[in-house]
Amino acid sequence: MQLKITKVLNNNVVMSKDESNQEIVVMGKGLAFQKKTGDAIESSKVEKTFVLENSNVAKKLAELMKETSEIYLDLSYKILELAKSQLTYKLDNYLYVALTDHLSFAITRHKNGIDLKNPLLWEIRRYYKQEFQIALKALDMVEEDTGVRLVEDEAASIALHLVNSQLSGENMDTAIKVTELVNNILNIVRYYFKIELDEDSINYERFLTHLRFFATRFIRKEKAENTHDDFLYEQVKKKYTAAFECTERIAAYIAKNYDWDISNDEKVYLTLHIHRITNRHQIDSTS
Template sequence: MKITKVLNNNVVMSKSESDQEIVVMGRGLAFQKKVGDVIDPSKIEKTFVLETSGVANKLAELMKETPEIYLDLSYKILELAKSQLTYKLDDYLYVALTDHLSFAITRHKNGIDLKNPLLWEIRRYYKQEFQVALKALDMVEAVTGVRLAEDEAASIALHFVNSQLSGENMAAAVQVTEMVNNILTIVKYFFKIELDENTINYERFLTHLRFFAIRFIRKEKSDYMYDSFLYEQVKQKYGDAFQCAERIAAYIAKNYDWEISNNEIIYLTLHICRITNRHKLDHSS
């Protein structure tokens, strides 16, 4: 394994046997080394495969002004996230998280702690990501002695959520969260109820809404054939839920200029029926 780029004395870029770019870390790994030199296997402590083109250059640029401690912290947090979250994390998260940690800790040391306006929503709608982010704060404190606020955990969790968007910017993750929150609010106001967040039906609806919002961000269109018979059946059988789904469609059209399909209205209706049916049963008994 040979060095293709030296980032600092302890971090280099190289190529794997399958010709993928990798980050190789180890104390003194690149001391007095140059491009083309062979890496001493005994000094390798960590490797990180980069599957996305262009990430290596961004990482190299970041390393010019970022202490190495944050690179190592990001690596450990990502390893934790990979073991806890069910989806693949985008390579760029390594760069984004390193940059975020460096900036957040520097701000904190200067007495500047920013509030995350989406803290409540992120804690509520992205529970797994938020729990991993809270553990990340413990790791940051253990290494740096700095205890960051829960607002930073929300920001880290949002980076995980954003990773599902495969390279989209952070604004996309914020937009997904806001859209999901507003749709849930429409359902609660329409039925004048509080939704039970501990039910499997709620989790299913939440997952559906997340991917619904991601499809909007990516401008993806449904390829499924429209079933007019099913549409009419759902409309007649689940009248209240159908009207709520139509109200959601009107909100999406007005605020996002996106006309959702009849198929999507069917799915929304069925999900809404499930999450509101339990409430109706509880209050009828």
């Protein structure tokens, strides 16, 4: 099938449609030079092609490319290809827009001597380890392509964009709120048991994953349905007393600060996770 230009974004980037009538972005040096809508795309000049599943993303990308160099779109493409190969969750197409815009702004700021601090750097490095490692590699890619070495705080921002994509359709503010809520819950567990959690353990990773989805549901105001399994609730409450009391403190904190009453089902899950991540410490302290 001969691809045709549906919109020229600049000399090197055009919009087109594939054989499924899906909007795509096609990149290549001089691809659109002296070309216009309706002209055929020379396949020999095509270097990269990627599908845009959402027409709204295509419109925003077209708007962005009016004032942004395609070098940043190319970087976004390469970073997202790396992320797709390593992350288990699907990345939202809007990342092409968000990341291109972010990289353009960050590099321009850096060249003007302005490097912003990311207040969540510490939390992102700890709680989103895989995304942060991908983001650190992204900084290497940026340096390789532009000669600019961005500060580590920018890796945290790139990682947040990846995390935010997991919350498909949300904005960056959502990812920040999720991170803050997760951090606050983990601190309650640390202070209650007066321990440092083993962040390399599989139980910690499971708890972290659960907290992320728990926090995401809260931010989206998606309250989980209660199964009304009172027997299980009472059993867990009785068997894991300390973990349950910690869960109650978390519930009280959320009710007071966020006006959200968590269900008994959620209390059961939290209690079991808390027991798992703290049980090792309790065994060690008594041995």
